[in-house]
Amino acid sequence: MKAVMWCSILWKLMAFSLLLSKCQAENRVTVDRPRNLQIIDPGHLGQLYIHWNLPASLENQTECPVRFQLQFFDTYEDDWTTIRTTQQSYLAQFDLEQNVHVRVQTMLGGPCTNGSGEVLSLPAEVLLKPLAVGSSDSKIKDLSCVFYQREYMDCIWEKGNEEPPKVTYHLYFWHKGMEMAMECPIYLQSHGYRSGCRFLWDSLIEFTEFNICVNGSSSGALSQPAYFSMQIQNHVKPGAIDTLTLETHGDSFILLEWTPPKGRIPNDCLEFEVESRPESMEGLTVRNITTEPSFNISSPGQYNGLCFRIRSRVHILCSDDSFWSEWSHPSCMPESPDYFHIWTQPVVLCVLAIAVIIFFSFSVCCLLYRKVLKTKQRKSGALFG
Ligand SMILES: *[C@@H]1O[C@H](CO)[C@@H](O)[C@H](O)[C@H]1NC(C)=O
Ligand SMILES: *[C@@H]1O[C@H](CO)[C@@H](O)[C@H](O)[C@H]1NC(C)=O
Ligand SMILES: *[C@@H]1O[C@H](CO)[C@@H](O)[C@H](O)[C@H]1NC(C)=O
Ligand SMILES: *[C@@H]1O[C@H](CO)[C@@H](O)[C@H](O)[C@H]1NC(C)=O
Numbered sequence: 001m002k003a004v005m006w007c008s009i010l011w012k013l014m015a016f017s018l019l020l021s022k023c024q025a026e027n028r029v030t031v032d033r034p035r036n037l038q039i040i041d042p043g044h045l046g047q048l049y050i051h052w053n054l055p056a057s058l059e060n061q062t063e064c065p066v067r068f069q070l071q072f073f074d075t076y077e078d079d080w081t082t083i084r085t086t087q088q089s090y091l092a093q094f095d096l097e098q099n100v101h102v103r104v105q106t107m108l109g110g111p112c113t114n115g116s117g118e119v120l121s122l123p124a125e126v127l128l129k130p131l132a133v134g135s136s137d138s139k140i141k142d143l144s145c146v147f148y149q150r151e152y153m154d155c156i157w158e159k160g161n162e163e164p165p166k167v168t169y170h171l172y173f174w175h176k177g178m179e180m181a182m183e184c185p186i187y188l189q190s191h192g193y194r195s196g197c198r199f200l201w202d203s204l205i206e207f208t209e210f211n212i213c214v215n216g217s218s219s220g221a222l223s224q225p226a227y228f229s230m231q232i233q234n235h236v237k238p239g240a241i242d243t244l245t246l247e248t249h250g251d252s253f254i255l256l257e258w259t260p261p262k263g264r265i266p267n268d269c270l271e272f273e274v275e276s277r278p279e280s281m282e283g284l285t286v287r288n289i290t291t292e293p294s295f296n297i298s299s300p301g302q303y304n305g306l307c308f309r310i311r312s313r314v315h316i317l318c319s320d321d322s323f324w325s326e327w328s329h330p331s332c333m334p335e336s337p338d339y340f341h342i343w344t345q346p347v348v349l350c351v352l353a354i355a356v357i358i359f360f361s362f363s364v365c366c367l368l369y370r371k372v373l374k375t376k377q378r379k380s381g382a383l384f385g
């Protein structure tokens with residue numbers, strides 16, 4: 001019994017060592033990892049320059065192709081990104097509030113690998129941790145940027161939970177084509193502190209990363225910097241539509257027409273949402289989307305009246321995302337007089353007030369006159385009575 005067991009163990013060991021030697025034979029070719037892997041921050045608020053060198057052992061070889069496999073942890077996607085390149089540098093966008101983790105491997109192919117395809121080296125790795133400045137509660141919150149009519153962009157933030165006393169916030173921005181980050185051109189104030197920044201369109205650029213850093217300082221303490229990166233064509237909000245006309249054609253159809261909102265958004269980048277609501281509150285509110293600046297509603301006769309309003313946003317063909325504009329003022333058909341509206345008009349109110357005053361003064365006058373008349377009558381009665 002024991003002999004059988006020993007035999008089996010021996011057999012397994014032999015098989016294992018055979019496997020091991022086979023593996024070693026196949027992996028005989030090894031490649032050195034890249035040298036001098038560095039991450040350089042040129043002050044672009046998140047765009048980092050990654051640089052490395054060929055391993056010394058491959059410096060003078062020319063017969064075999066060499067590539068590099070670069071991997072970095074993309075904190076925006078929460079996943080590793082892999083890139084293969086023959087270059088020895090790469091530019092990538094990082095969130096500087098998070099760890100920056102990069103690794104690079106050498107890949108050797110061709111005859112140098114003894115027919116085992118492309119061989120990967122062990123990785124060269126760098127991990128950068130964010131600088132510890134201020135407490136995390138001192139960081140600003142909820143930065144939101146809206147690019148109004150594509151004419152100017154306002155970025156608004158909330159104070160940190162625990163801001164240093166008398167803090168002054170600073171916003172810096174950078175985009176492609178700028179040599180270095182610049183400070184906000186126009187600060188917006190609220191409740192006596194800087195709560196936002198306004199950019200005019202000529203300092204903005206679309207379809208590329210727009211990086212923002214908001215930090216703060218006060219006498220003594222610093223607030224932790226907050227970093228943001230966005231593509232600003234995705235933050236456009238068109239203006240509200242202010243010209244909406246209705247044209248009834250009996251009971252057969254109503255034609256709605258409007259002028260696209262003012263601003264710098266090309267008209268063929270806009271889409272419109274038409275909301276139709278029966279005035280009687282019975283029946284459904286319907287919303288239709290169109291790219292034309294007009295809309296045809298057939299057989300409106302089934303409703304006693306319909307009210308419409310329009311809003312717009314940037315079409316998906318022009319940007320991945322956008323904000324809806326505000327709604328236009330509603331227009332109704334048939335145009336029923338809006339009594340409540342009429343009664344609240346200031347002119348009507350004035351006229352009413354004057355009428356009431358005149359009426360009261362008149363009645364008071366009448367009363368007084370009658371009193372005077374009566375006393376006079378009594379007096380004359382006493383004289384002649
Ligand atoms: C590569 O060539 C240069 C000059 O020809 C020499 O100085 C260097 O030592 C060589 N490197 C290797 C790894 O052989
Ligand atoms: C390639 O394989 C042969 C035999 O399998 C071996 O003699 C030679 O040393 C190997 N070359 C390299 C670069 O490992
Ligand atoms: C805020 O950030 C900018 C850009 O990175 C930097 O130049 C500036 O010194 C920082 N200010 C403070 C008070 O940390
Ligand atoms: C508007 O939307 C409603 C409901 O989705 C649909 O029944 C109707 O046909 C649409 N009208 C037009 C003109 O597209």
Ligand SMILES: *[C@@H]1O[C@H](CO)[C@@H](O)[C@H](O)[C@H]1NC(C)=O
Pocket residue numbers: 252253255296297298299
């Ligand atoms: C609107 O629709 C009606 C029928 O649904 C059609 O007769 C009419 O010509 C259309 N008008 C326009 C301007 O498209």
